[in-house]
Amino acid sequence: MKYDVCIVGSGAGASPIAYELSNAGFNVVVLEKGKYYKEEDFSKDELAVSRREKFTPLLKDEQHVINSREQDGTIERYEGEKSGWNFWNGSMVGGSSNLMSGYFHKMQENDFKLKSVYGDIQEANVVDWPISLEDLNPYYEKVKRVVGVSGEGMEYRALEVNGATKWFDKSCKELGYKSFNTPRAILSTPTLGRNSCSYSNFCGSYGCATGAKGSARAALLQKCDAKIISEAFVYKLDSDKSKITKAHYYDKDMKSHSIDAKIFVVAAQAIESSRLLLNSKNEHFVNGLANNSGQVGKNLIFSGGGVGTGRLNKENLSESEFKELMTPGLFFNRSIQDWYEYKKDGKKQKGGTVDFLFEHSNIISRASREFYDENGNIMWGAKLQEKIHKTITTSRVLTFEVFNDWLPTDYTFVSVDDKVKDKYGVAVGAINLYGHKRDVEVGEYLASRAEKVLEKMGATEIVTSVSSSPPPNLVAGGCRFGRDAKSSVLDKNCKAHELNNLYVTDASFMPTGGSVPYTWTIYANSFRVADHLLKILST
Amino acid sequence: MFLKTRRTFLKKTAFSTTALILPHIKLFASASILDTLALAQRDLYGDLKSAPSFKEINSRAYLSLILTHSRVDEDSKKYIKNGAIWLDEDAVKLYKKPYIQLDEKKRQKTLHYIATYTWGENWIDTMLRFVYEAVLGDTIYGVNKNESGWKWLTHASGLPRPKEALL
Numbered sequence: 001m002k003y004d005v006c007i008v009g010s011g012a013g014a015s016p017i018a019y020e021l022s023n024a025g026f027n028v029v030v031l032e033k034g035k036y037y038k039e040e041d042f043s044k045d046e047l048a049v050s051r052r053e054k055f056t057p058l059l060k061d062e063q064h065v066i067n068s069r070e071q072d073g074t075i076e077r078y079e080g081e082k083s084g085w086n087f088w089n090g091s092m093v094g095g096s097s098n099l100m101s102g103y104f105h106k107m108q109e110n111d112f113k114l115k116s117v118y119g120d121i122q123e124a125n126v127v128d129w130p131i132s133l134e135d136l137n138p139y140y141e142k143v144k145r146v147v148g149v150s151g152e153g154m155e156y157r158a159l160e161v162n163g164a165t166k167w168f169d170k171s172c173k174e175l176g177y178k179s180f181n182t183p184r185a186i187l188s189t190p191t192l193g194r195n196s197c198s199y200s201n202f203c204g205s206y207g208c209a210t211g212a213k214g215s216a217r218a219a220l221l222q223k224c225d226a227k228i229i230s231e232a233f234v235y236k237l238d239s240d241k242s243k244i245t246k247a248h249y250y251d252k253d254m255k256s257h258s259i260d261a262k263i264f265v266v267a268a269q270a271i272e273s274s275r276l277l278l279n280s281k282n283e284h285f286v287n288g289l290a291n292n293s294g295q296v297g298k299n300l301i302f303s304g305g306g307v308g309t310g311r312l313n314k315e316n317l318s319e320s321e322f323k324e325l326m327t328p329g330l331f332f333n334r335s336i337q338d339w340y341e342y343k344k345d346g347k348k349q350k351g352g353t354v355d356f357l358f359e360h361s362n363i364i365s366r367a368s369r370e371f372y373d374e375n376g377n378i379m380w381g382a383k384l385q386e387k388i389h390k391t392i393t394t395s396r397v398l399t400f401e402v403f404n405d406w407l408p409t410d411y412t413f414v415s416v417d418d419k420v421k422d423k424y425g426v427a428v429g430a431i432n433l434y435g436h437k438r439d440v441e442v443g444e445y446l447a448s449r450a451e452k453v454l455e456k457m458g459a460t461e462i463v464t465s466v467s468s469s470p471p472p473n474l475v476a477g478g479c480r481f482g483r484d485a486k487s488s489v490l491d492k493n494c495k496a497h498e499l500n501n502l503y504v505t506d507a508s509f510m511p512t513g514g515s516v517p518y519t520w521t522i523y524a525n526s527f528r529v530a531d532h533l534l535k536i537l538s539t
Numbered sequence: 540m541f542l543k544t545r546r547t548f549l550k551k552t553a554f555s556t557t558a559l560i561l562p563h564i565k566l567f568a569s570a571s572i573l574d575t576l577a578l579a580q581r582d583l584y585g586d587l588k589s590a591p592s593f594k595e596i597n598s599r600a601y602l603s604l605i606l607t608h609s610r611v612d613e614d615s616k617k618y619i620k621n622g623a624i625w626l627d628e629d630a631v632k633l634y635k636k637p638y639i640q641l642d643e644k645k646r647q648k649t650l651h652y653i654a655t656y657t658w659g660e661n662w663i664d665t666m667l668r669f670v671y672e673a674v675l676g677d678t679i680y681g682v683n684k685n686e687s688g689w690k691w692l693t694h695a696s697g698l699p700r701p702k703e704a705l706l
Binding site: 363 | 582583584585587589590608610611647650654663664667668671672674675676677679688689691692693696697699700701702704705
């Protein structure tokens with residue numbers, strides 16, 4: 001059988017295409033490496049999800065190699081199985097969107113033209129996008145309606161928030177900051193054939209048991225007739241000199257199968273998509289598919305920034321305020337984008353977004369953070385029990401997350417490591433890392449502003465951590481789109497310059513990341529490419 | 540000299556890298572590694588009246604589960620067991636008896652002694668993490684009996700709860 005479209009991967013970059021094309025009557029098959037979990041399979045089991053990492057492949061079976069470039073130019077090599085360092089995030093149908101927190105911000109106008117607005121930055125491969133916000137806006141709107149985004153000015157009313165947001169907003173006002181309700185890809189009301197949020201107190205890192213979270217699976221794959229083959233690891237794409245001819249995959253019993261299709265869409269997450277192309281060398285593409293330009297895997301990016309925390313204590317609050325603060329389940333949902341652009345030394349510079357949220361409810365993790373005294377010495381016994389009890393029952397931690405550009409450089413890219421193979425016998429992805437010093441400077445600027453809100457609220461133990469450490473759940477680039485085939489992998493429709501029927505639609509296409517979490521943009525772009533494919537297939 | 544070398548090794552290898560089950564001497568034969576681990580867990584957990592009792596948390600059975608868990612790697616399991624052997628070695632060095640034969644005061648002194656070494660601090664940290672998994676994990680794992688740990692910290696569990704344990 002020849003399918004109209006074969007999609008490798010099933011996350012936010014894959015599912016809009018499966019949804020749109022199958023609902024338009026085309027034959028679509030989705031190949032997903034992970035298992036097919038549904039709402040009834042998800043629970044809030046901290047031991048399984050957060051401690052034993054149920055949704056992460058065992059590293060003895062599948063790992064990454066990480067080559068970290070230090071400031072002095074030396075490279076430290078880490079094998080995932082030995083170091084525990086990995087970049088997996090949601091190996092299952094629907095991908096990492098199952099586990100996201102769903103903080104949805106659109107990219108802003110200048111994010112699409114970083115080079116022309118802010119100029120070159122030394123050592124950074126900053127470019128303008130080949131499309132504009134105007135091109136993407138209709139699709140951002142579509143995501144609001146179809147995936148479901150709640151919040152002020154969104155398609156669905158805002159989720160319920162904790163009373164402590166009143167003090168937060170007041171503090172921001174006093175500081176001259178403008179706070180706003182964070183849009184979330186979580187339904188606040190039953191609609192779209194899905195239930196509303198149950199305010200279960202556990203959202204990020206956990207699968208949603210109600211279907212309220214706008215995962216690619218719940219919002220799209222379960223609402224279309226695309227054929228989904230789970231536990232299907234695509235290890236190679238075949239091609240002739242102008243088109244992909246077959247996708248080969250192993251099933252869970254290591255039996256090999258192949259799929260024939262008119263169009264192939266790769267959306268296996270930024271690192272794995274580049275790895276698949278690089279591992280699919282043939283006589284026409286000796287450096288990997290669509291890689292005669294040498295650009296596949298290059299300019300990998302993450303979200304720059306970091307996190308900060310502050311503790312709100314019972315002793316500084318009235319009885320009713322404390323009761324309000326400790327109410328479980330309700331969201332915090334506050335963001336500030338006052339410094340999306342700011343001036344440094346008289347020159348305008350890209351800044352970013354700060355989201356505020358409560359510390360995750362994982363109780364074992366919260367207790368574990370109390371194991372050391374103020375001098376950094378390990379504690380145990382009754383003293384530790386007292387400390388854990390006092391901290392957890394008389395205070396609550398407010399957290400902020402900073403999102404700013406991770407500048408693309410020559411030193412952060414995906415390659416394959418032929419010395420290390422996964423359980424399928426395929427060379428693993430190597431992640432080559434380097435953090436541009438500007439990323440940390442901007443992150444620190446934003447964090448210093450965010451800290452002032454916590455101070456104003458009377459928080460204690462304010463701690464900030466901004467570094468060039470890459471967050472595995474916020475990864476993009478590797479197959480950037482652009483107008484020039486010599487310096488990009490994909491054209492503006494996310495079709496490979498060098499192949500007529502290969503599209504890459506996960507976050508790989510992004511040449512720069514914007515200063516927001518990526519998921520809304522990945523969804524929107526995939527809906528945009530789906531429109532393009534509908535036109536192609538209809539003619 | 541041997542201890543010094545071993546600890547240098549441990550400093551480099553920490554938790555998840557290669558560790559070996561060391562051949563232990565006759566003196567330790569009377570106590571199983573699991574007995575030593577269970578006693579160390581009790582000593583590390585504490586006896587605060589308002590906290591769940593050590594019996595309620597069922598941490599010995601839970602640790603047995605961890606030592607056979609499909610998603611805990613073999614090096615980590617070896618590290619836990621090796622720690623018990625090294626704890627015993629240091630108990631013998633200090634008091635000429637294995638850990639399990641010491642009174643509570645001497646056991647605490649032994650724990651404080653090993654905590655001054657990087658390996659000891661790391662091992663105690665690891666043991667505490669599994670103890671508090673037993674205090675606060677879902678009851679489906681046979682721990683946190685009557686949700687006593689959650690009640691102690693007025694913690695509202697997320698819903699739905701698991702229908703089966705991940706082993």
